[in-house]
Amino acid sequence: MKSSYLKIIIGSFLIIIAFIFGINQYNKPHVDVRDSKVNYVFTPKKLVDEYLQNEMATTKKYADQILQIEGDSYSISTLKGNSIITFKDATSESSVICHLQPEENNKILKLKKGQYITVKGICTGYLLDVVMVECVLIDPEI
Amino acid sequence: MKTLFTLILTLLIISQVKSQDKFLTKTGFVSFFSHSLVEDIKAENNQGLSIIDTKTGEIIIQLLMRSFMFKKALMQEHFNENYIESSTYPKAIFKGRILNYDQLVNEDLVAEIEGVLFVHGKEKEIKITGEMKRDSDELILSGDFMVEVADFDIKIPTIVVNNIAKIVKVSFEFHHTPYK
Numbered sequence: 001m002k003s004s005y006l007k008i009i010i011g012s013f014l015i016i017i018a019f020i021f022g023i024n025q026y027n028k029p030h031v032d033v034r035d036s037k038v039n040y041v042f043t044p045k046k047l048v049d050e051y052l053q054n055e056m057a058t059t060k061k062y063a064d065q066i067l068q069i070e071g072d073s074y075s076i077s078t079l080k081g082n083s084i085i086t087f088k089d090a091t092s093e094s095s096v097i098c099h100l101q102p103e104e105n106n107k108i109l110k111l112k113k114g115q116y117i118t119v120k121g122i123c124t125g126y127l128l129d130v131v132m133v134e135c136v137l138i139d140p141e142i
Numbered sequence: 143m144k145t146l147f148t149l150i151l152t153l154l155i156i157s158q159v160k161s162q163d164k165f166l167t168k169t170g171f172v173s174f175f176s177h178s179l180v181e182d183i184k185a186e187n188n189q190g191l192s193i194i195d196t197k198t199g200e201i202i203i204q205l206l207m208r209s210f211m212f213k214k215a216l217m218q219e220h221f222n223e224n225y226i227e228s229s230t231y232p233k234a235i236f237k238g239r240i241l242n243y244d245q246l247v248n249e250d251l252v253a254e255i256e257g258v259l260f261v262h263g264k265e266k267e268i269k270i271t272g273e274m275k276r277d278s279d280e281l282i283l284s285g286d287f288m289v290e291v292a293d294f295d296i297k298i299p300t301i302v303v304n305n306i307a308k309i310v311k312v313s314f315e316f317h318h319t320p321y322k
Contacts, residue, residue, distance in 0.1 A: 025216055026214065026216055027214070027216075028214075028215050028216055029215060030215040030218070031215070059229075059232050060229055063208055063228065063229070063232060064208055064222070064228075079169050079188060080188065084169070097168060097189070099188065099189065122208075124189065124206045124208035124209040125206040125208055125209075125232045125233070126206075127168070127189075127191040127204050127206060127233075128168065128191060129168060131189045131206055131209060133189065133209060133211070
């Protein structure tokens with residue numbers, strides 16, 4: 001009798017633990033780019049060149065990784081209220097397009113086209129350009 | 143060989159779009175919506191590449207699967223790792239033709255589009271009806287269509303089979319500008 005109670009209690013406890021774990025997994029937050037460690041640091045040219053050399057292998061290596069891009073901005077624009085910084089080397093047709101988080105909008109106002117900027121974000125791959133999303137500015141002066 | 147092929151393909155696309163007849167966007171919007179009794183799932187992608195040749199009506203659209211953003215991180219993870227397998231199949235591609243593009247002058251057009259959709263290593267011929275209009279310098283193409291998940295060999299585990307619709311709605315909006 002005592003052992004059946006014990007089994008019921010342990011069983012219920014395990015179900016509750018599994019349920020809490022499931023709920024936590026279901027509601028787990030997205031990666032916080034600002035607080036995440038940078039996996040690779042690139043100049044725009046170096047990253048574009050690597051994609052042009054072997055797109056599939058480079059996609060496997062860097063997609064979903066947090067990359068830091070350092071270089072002169074080619075253009076700064078907005079899309080649906082969010083900012084986009086494009087890095088482009090004069091010798092290449094391809095660029096690195098960084099889509100910034102909405103929280104970065106105020107900082108963008110202080111930036112000028114052509115300014116040296118450091119951005120980190122999640123690389124999603126290459127179309128005609130390298131695409132990065134969820135980007136944040138990490139320039140200490142901004 | 144693969145490197146050479148990628149390089150040639152990229153150069154070919156770039157050289158092809160260098161023309162006054164070509165319209166392009168690199169910030170095209172594509173979303174998909176799955177409705178089931180258990181939950182609704184929606185994902186959005188604002189990084190779509192679309193190129194239209196207004197001389198021939200040809201259109202090519204490319205999307206990075208990892209650029210689809212979900213509300214829940216777990217859904218995004220399952221989508222990329224288990225269902226779409228983004229590491230192996232990083233892109234979705236639509237290659238087709240706007241059949242009645244020559245009717246587009248200044249008025250809005252109900253665009254009839256036919257082409258092939260490549261997703262998850264599978265291809266399927268599809269027909270889409272969209273709206274096309276000129277707005278100053280922009281050529282805007284928008285619309286939606288339905289896609290059967292099974293057509294693209296996307297395997298849904300039994301445990302979540304009721305969470306995901308068998309047919310999902312895909313919506314799109316591309317604001318093309320002339321390629322300079």
